[in-house]
Amino acid sequence: MPQEAPPLVEARSLGRNFPARQGLLGRRRDVWAVRDVSLALARGETVGVVGESGCGKSTLGRMMLGLDQPTTGHVVFDGRDLADLAGGERRRLARRMQMVFQDPFGSLDPRRSVGAQIADGLRIHGIVPAGKVRSEIARLLDQVGLPATVASRRPHEFSGGQRQRIAVARAISTRPDFIVADEPVSALDVSIQAQVVNLLIDLRSELDLAMLFISHDLHVVHHLCTRIVVMYLGRIVEEGSAAQVFDSPAHPYTRALLAATPSLHPRKTEVGGGVLPGELPSPANPPSGCPFRTRCPVAEKACAAAMPEYRQMGTGWRAACIKAGTGNTERRDMA
Numbered sequence: 662m663p664q665e666a667p668p669l670v671e672a673r674s675l676g677r678n679f680p681a682r683q684g685l686l687g688r689r690r691d692v693w694a695v696r697d698v699s700l701a702l703a704r705g706e707t708v709g710v711v712g713e714s715g716c717g718k719s720t721l722g723r724m725m726l727g728l729d730q731p732t733t734g735h736v737v738f739d740g741r742d743l744a745d746l747a748g749g750e751r752r753r754l755a756r757r758m759q760m761v762f763q764d765p766f767g768s769l770d771p772r773r774s775v776g777a778q779i780a781d782g783l784r785i786h787g788i789v790p791a792g793k794v795r796s797e798i799a800r801l802l803d804q805v806g807l808p809a810t811v812a813s814r815r816p817h818e819f820s821g822g823q824r825q826r827i828a829v830a831r832a833i834s835t836r837p838d839f840i841v842a843d844e845p846v847s848a849l850d851v852s853i854q855a856q857v858v859n860l861l862i863d864l865r866s867e868l869d870l871a872m873l874f875i876s877h878d879l880h881v882v883h884h885l886c887t888r889i890v891v892m893y894l895g896r897i898v899e900e901g902s903a904a905q906v907f908d909s910p911a912h913p914y915t916r917a918l919l920a921a922t923p924s925l926h927p928r929k930t931e932v933g934g935g936v937l938p939g940e941l942p943s944p945a946n947p948p949s950g951c952p953f954r955t956r957c958p959v960a961e962k963a964c965a966a967a968m969p970e971y972r973q974m975g976t977g978w979r980a981a982c983i984k985a986g987t988g989n990t991e992r993r994d995m996a
C-alpha cells in the first residue's frame with residue numbers, strides 16, 4: 662500500500678453489532694457484523710473488499726461513509742473523526758463521500774427526471790451557480806458516456822447499465838474524493854459489467870478518487886483494485902496488494918475463495934463450481950479462536966484457542982493465520 666501520503670479515510674478498530682434472535686423462539690444474541698477492522702485508503706487508491714455474503718462488507722462500507730454508526734472504533738476522514746462532526750461541518754464532509762449501490766433501480770427515484778436527481782447534489786452543496794446547473798448536468802452525463810438528452814427522461818427508460826451510469830453521474834456530481842461502490846456491477850449483464858468497471862477506472866484517475874469497491878466477484882476486483890481486503894465473519898483475514906493476495910495468498914480462506922473462482926489463478930482447479938467447501942458458521946455464534954478454523958483444511962488444535970494475530974507477510978501485507986508464512990499453509994485437496 663502506498664503509505665507515503667497520509668490516508669484520506671481510515672477505519673480504526675471499527676466494530677458494529679446488531680441485535681438478532683436465533684430461530685423463531687431463540688434467545689437474543691448480538692451479531693457482530695464487523696469486528697475490529699482497521700483499514701486506510703489513500704487518495705486515488707482503489708481497495709477491493711471481498712468475502713462471502715454476510716461477512717460484513719456492506720456494513721463496513723456504510724460505516725466508512727458515516728451512513729451507519731460504529732459500535733466501537735472510529736472513522737477518520739481527512740484527519741477528522743466523523744463522530745466529532747455535526748451540522749454544517751458534517752454536511753460539508755458528506756459532499757466529499759458518496760456511495761454507488763448495487764441496484765440502480767432502487768437507488769434512483771422512478772418519478773423524477775434524471776436531470777432533477779443529478780441537480781439535487783449540485784444545489785444542496787452549491788457546487789455550481791443556479792444558472793450553470795443545466796450545463797453541469799450535461800457535463801456530468803458526458804463524463805459517464807451519456808448524451809445530454811438523458812437529463813429530461815426518467816430512470817425507467819434506461820437499461821441497467823445506463824442507469825448505473827446515471828447513478829455514477831449523480832455520485833460524482835458533488836465532486837467527492839471518496840466513493841464506496843457496493844457491488845455496483847453485480848446486478849448487470851456480464852457484457853455490460855466490463856463497461857461500467859472501465860468507466861470507474863477512468864473516473865478514478867480523472868478525479869483522483871479513493872474507492873472502496875465491495876464485491877463478491879474476484880474477477881472484477883482483480884481487474885479494478887490495487888489493494889485487496891479479504892473479510893470473513895466480520896474480520897479482515899488478509900490484506901495486501903492485488904499481486905500479493907492473488908498470486909500468493911497467505912490465508913487459507915483467501916486460497917479457498919480463489920480456488921472457488923475458476924480461471925482466475927492458473928494453478929487452481931474448480932472446487933464445487935464456485936461454492937466454498939463447508940458451511941459458513943452463524944455470525945451470531947462464531948467459532949472460538951480463528952473464525953475460519955471450522956472450514957479450514959490446515960486447521961489444528963491451536964486454532965481453536967485464540968483469535969490469530971496478524972502476521973506481516975510483506976510491506977502492507979498481513980494475514981490473520983498462525984501458519985501464514987510458515988511454509989505450512991499449502992491448500993490440501995478440498996474437493
Ligand SMILES: Nc1ncnc2c1ncn2[C@@H]1O[C@H](COP(=O)(O)OP(=O)(O)OP(=O)(O)O)[C@@H](O)[C@H]1O
Nearest residue numbers: 679680692694713714715716717718719720721944
Ligand atoms: N440492519 C441490520 N440488522 C441486523 N443484522 C444486520 C443488519 N445489517 C447487517 N446485518 C447482519 O450483519 C452481517 C453482515 O452483513 P453485511 O450486509 O454487512 O454483509 P455483506 O458481506 O455485505 O453481505 P452481502 O454480500 O450479502 O451484501 C450479516 O449477518 C447480516 O445479517
